[in-house]
Amino acid sequence: MKNWIMIVSLFLIPASAWCQASNASKIQAEGAYVAAVPATDDNTAAYFTLKNPTDQAISLVGGNSSVAKKVEIHNHIHKDGQMKMVHLESLEIPAHGEVKLAPMGLHVMLIGLKDSFRKAKSVELTLKFSDKTQLKIKAPIKAEE
Amino acid sequence: MRKELKIKNWILPLSIGAGILFAGGLYWFARQSTQAPTIGGDFTLHSTRGPVSLHDFKGRPVVLYFGYTSCPDVCPLSMSKLSRVVAQLPEAVRKNLELVFVSVDYRKDTPEKAQNYVSFFFKGAQAVGLTGSKEEIDRVVSLFKTGYVIEDVPTSALGYSIQHPSDFFLIDKRGKFSALLPTEESNEELKKGLESIL
Numbered sequence: 001m002k003n004w005i006m007i008v009s010l011f012l013i014p015a016s017a018w019c020q021a022s023n024a025s026k027i028q029a030e031g032a033y034v035a036a037v038p039a040t041d042d043n044t045a046a047y048f049t050l051k052n053p054t055d056q057a058i059s060l061v062g063g064n065s066s067v068a069k070k071v072e073i074h075n076h077i078h079k080d081g082q083m084k085m086v087h088l089e090s091l092e093i094p095a096h097g098e099v100k101l102a103p104m105g106l107h108v109m110l111i112g113l114k115d116s117f118r119k120a121k122s123v124e125l126t127l128k129f130s131d132k133t134q135l136k137i138k139a140p141i142k143a144e145e
Numbered sequence: 146m147r148k149e150l151k152i153k154n155w156i157l158p159l160s161i162g163a164g165i166l167f168a169g170g171l172y173w174f175a176r177q178s179t180q181a182p183t184i185g186g187d188f189t190l191h192s193t194r195g196p197v198s199l200h201d202f203k204g205r206p207v208v209l210y211f212g213y214t215s216c217p218d219v220c221p222l223s224m225s226k227l228s229r230v231v232a233q234l235p236e237a238v239r240k241n242l243e244l245v246f247v248s249v250d251y252r253k254d255t256p257e258k259a260q261n262y263v264s265f266f267f268k269g270a271q272a273v274g275l276t277g278s279k280e281e282i283d284r285v286v287s288l289f290k291t292g293y294v295i296e297d298v299p300t301s302a303l304g305y306s307i308q309h310p311s312d313f314f315l316i317d318k319r320g321k322f323s324a325l326l327p328t329e330e331s332n333e334e335l336k337k338g339l340e341s342i343l
Contacts, residue, residue, distance in 0.1 A: 037221055038214075038265035040258055043303065045218045070302035076218060078329070082292070083219045084308040087301040103222040104329055111302045143225055 025133035026054050027093060032139035034110065034123045035103075044117075045074075045107040046125060046139055049100045052093040059090040059130040060099075060108075067123050069112030076105055090130065117141075185314070185322030186288040190247060190275035193260045197275055199320055202243045205271075206342040207316040208326075211286065211293060213250035213307050214262045220309075223328040224266040227313065230335045231270050238343050244272040249286065249293040249309055251279045289314055289322070315342045 032048035052058050063071040073088040083104075091106065093099050101107050110123070117123070120141060127135045189198040199207070208227065212220035224246070231239055246263040248254035259274025266272070276282070286292055294308040313326040315338060326338040 035218075035221055035225075038262055040261045041214065041221075043215060043217050044221075072301055072303075074217060074301075078311055081310055081312055081325075081327075082294075082308050083311040084294075084296075085217060085219075085298070085303075085306040087298050087303075087306075089300075104219060107218050109217050109301075109303070 023132070023134055025058075025127070025129050025131070025135040027052055027058060027060075027127070027129060027133070027135055029127065029135060029137045032125075032137050034125075034139045034141045036141050036143045037113075039118055042113055043068075043109060043111050044113060045103075045109055046123070047101045047103060047107055048137065048139065049098055050091075050093045050127075051098040052095060055095050056131070057092050057094050058133075059092045061090045061128050061130050063108060063125055063127045065110055065123055065125045067114050067117035067120060068110035069114070070110075071125070072109045072111060074107055074109045076107075078104070183322075184288075184290050185316065185320075187320065188281075188285045188288055190277040190281055190285065191256045192273050192275050193256045197273060199245075199316070202245075202316075203320050204318055205241050205243050206318055206339075207243045207245055207320075208339065209245045209247065209289070209314040209316060211247050211249050211289075211291065211310045211314075213248050213309065214254050214258045215250065215303070216307070216309075217303070219311065219328070221266075223311075223313070224263070226328065226332065226335065228266045228268075228270070230332050230339060231267065233332075233336060234339065234343075239270050242270060242339070242343070244270060246272065246274045247282070247285060248274065248276040249282050250295075250307060251276060251282050252295070313338070315339070317342045 028051045029048045034046045035044050037044045050060060060073060065071055073091050075086045075088055077084045077086055091099060122138050122140045125137050125139055187199045189196050210223065244263060244267055246259055248259045254276045256274060256276055259276050263272040263274045291310045296306050298306050311328050313328060315323040315326055317323045323342050326335060
């Protein structure tokens with residue numbers, strides 16, 4: 001019996017490692033940071049540039065982080081001297097192209113910040129893409145420039 | 146004959162006078178109709194230390210901003226940018242400048258939340274957070290010929306969003322509106338704008 005368990009385990013361990021590897025996105029994130037906000041603020045924004053080196057367009061469809069209840073993709077529209085926030089279901093990164101998420105425009109919102117955010121110096125963020133892959137990034141928390 | 150002459154003598158100056166008055170009236174009317182509506186005026190809203198009016202800051206330049214504390218991106222960035230520019234000003238000037246943050250989120254923000262918000266961004270500068278009832282905020286927004294819209298966003302966990310002005314309103318030492326300064330301006334342009342009211 002013990003031998004069987006060992007044999008099955010030997011097959012399972014590489015299989016799980018393979019699953020993790022296949023789930024890793026080819027999308028690259030550069031220059032990531034999260035905006036520092038007052039302690040009374042429940043939300044903040046993360047910014048980075050997403051690069052797609054593949055031949056297929058891939059969309060960012062969401063994400064999660066242990067420091068926030070929800071992670072969403074947002075944009076800001078500037079029109080007639082007014083700023084308006086728009087919630088996006090997805091954000092396409094063209095094949096061999098890039099999309100910059102930057103202040104006053106596209107950004108990833110961390111909504112419902114938890115206590116762990118207040119003490120943190122950086123945030124771990126998992127980004128989810130339309131091809132079912134994920135990208136884990138670590139973004140420092142810093143004051144916006 | 147003499148009487149007729151007397152009347153004739155009056156006709157010319159009278160006509161000239163009437164002409165001047167008519168032209169003046171036309172000029173005044175044209176000016177009134179082409180002049181932009183007056184922006185600004187005194188108002189009173191609520192702070193952590195009680196009611197605060199714009200005239201309380203007379204003798205000091207004011208930077209006025211309309212936003213809300215749950216604002217996800219634009220307000221923190223605008224406050225952060227402004228605080229960096231203000232920090233570059235000489236100390237004496239910086240201490241004379243008043244930064245007024247008006248939260249238009251009358252449903253969720255309180256004077257305490259508004260004050261905590263500005264205090265986070267402005268250290269070593271006079272900054273006050275204000276808010277009020279819908280009617281009070283609507284009056285201030287209307288005085289400054291701007292607007293805001295609270296929209297429900299059911300698809301987002303935020304639940305709502307507020308469309309609000311993207312400019313700083315500069316007010317001179319006399320309490321008069323001086324200029325609009327777009328928040329997306331470079332730090333150098335923001336500094337120049339601030340210097341224009343110092």
